[in-house]
Ligand code: NIG
């Protein structure tokens with residue numbers, strides 16, 4: 001049973017088991033942390049370490065700040081190619097929607113991802129995960145949505161299954177067949193939705209390839225009623241809804257997320273007051289994606305209004321080759337402070353406990369307390385405020401997942 005000692009300060013949200021409503025951070029100076037196998041046994045001031053742990057193997061934190069493992073609860077991890085030329089076009093004044101209408105955008109990545117083999121996608125995703133782990137990320141939600149045929153969606157999701165089996169990071173798979181209508185079904189949206197409902201979702205559920213079913217609800221993607229019907233099927237097959245909601249315009253995505261009992265509504269730059277009220281009432285987690293906001297030059301989501309309404313607000317990267325071509329969660333966290341005017345304490349809770357709640361895992365991960373998974377990160381910073389203020393390429397010195405120190 002190992003003990004991490006010499007912790008400068010340990011900062012964590014409380015676990016939901018302590019009080020589902022209370023999320024104020026706990027801060028323990030000169031702390032120690034004890035775990036057995038993959039589970040935390042004890043956390044507290046080193047001076048109070050119980051006698052029974054005094055002979056345990058020690059890991060020296062060398063005065064680091066210790067936080068829960070970071071949870072990136074929204075990524076599009078497995079994709080082929082990049083879209084740097086579109087980045088330049090957007091900076092030249094062409095909008096994301098115009099690029100999409102002319103066949104670029106998501107469809108450009110769909111073409112490349114269809115042409116890639118499962119092994120190629122696996123190797124590339126694995127190398128992204130290595131870099132993410134080095135930044136302190138221990139759980140990664142990963143969406144399909146760049147295949148848009150049954151075979152190619154399954155290919156992406158099988159990459160995630162292999163990663164779940166072979167990779168120490170925790171991978172949480174989501175099927176996003178409803179990302180956009182593929183070219184084969186142009187003019188036959190209903191045909192594509194039928195394929196999703198009658199073939200893809202049942203296959204995904206039968207093979208246990210996803211836990212969540214996401215949809216991009218937007219004027220040029222899917223209408224609320226199309227998504228509503230899709231989610232009904234998803235629910236029947238045991239998949240929990242999630243939504244790309246109100247990213248480019250207010251289409252009622254937040255209210256739909258609340259109505260269908262979605263685990264989260266993500267993006268929300270254009271969320272309405274009614275949408276916020278509905279999410280608060282239903283307990284839907286809001287996921288802010290400040291990298292996508294910044295890359296698309298959108299106004300940030302109304303973090304203060306969401307917070308005041310009592311909506312839990314998570315922070316994630318949205319890592320994808322179009323709107324958020326970076327997997328740097330600490331960068332997204334710094335931007336959540338500076339663009340969304342969230343405090344470092346709110347942002348840490350957002351990238352740990354609330355992000356875990358967006359994945360329906362807040363009872364296992366996202367806070368450091370007895371019986372939680374031993375996922376934690378050693379940060380070279382004197383305090384949480386200092387870490388998010390003095391942005392560096394990487395301040396994480398060690399990442400532990402399920403009690404084991406990450407290395408590759
Ligand atoms: O989360 N908004 C839709 N989906 C992605 C972008 C995907 C892409 O551009 O490839 C997003 O921003």
Ligand code: FE
Pocket residue numbers: 074075076244318320
């Ligand atoms: Fe996304």
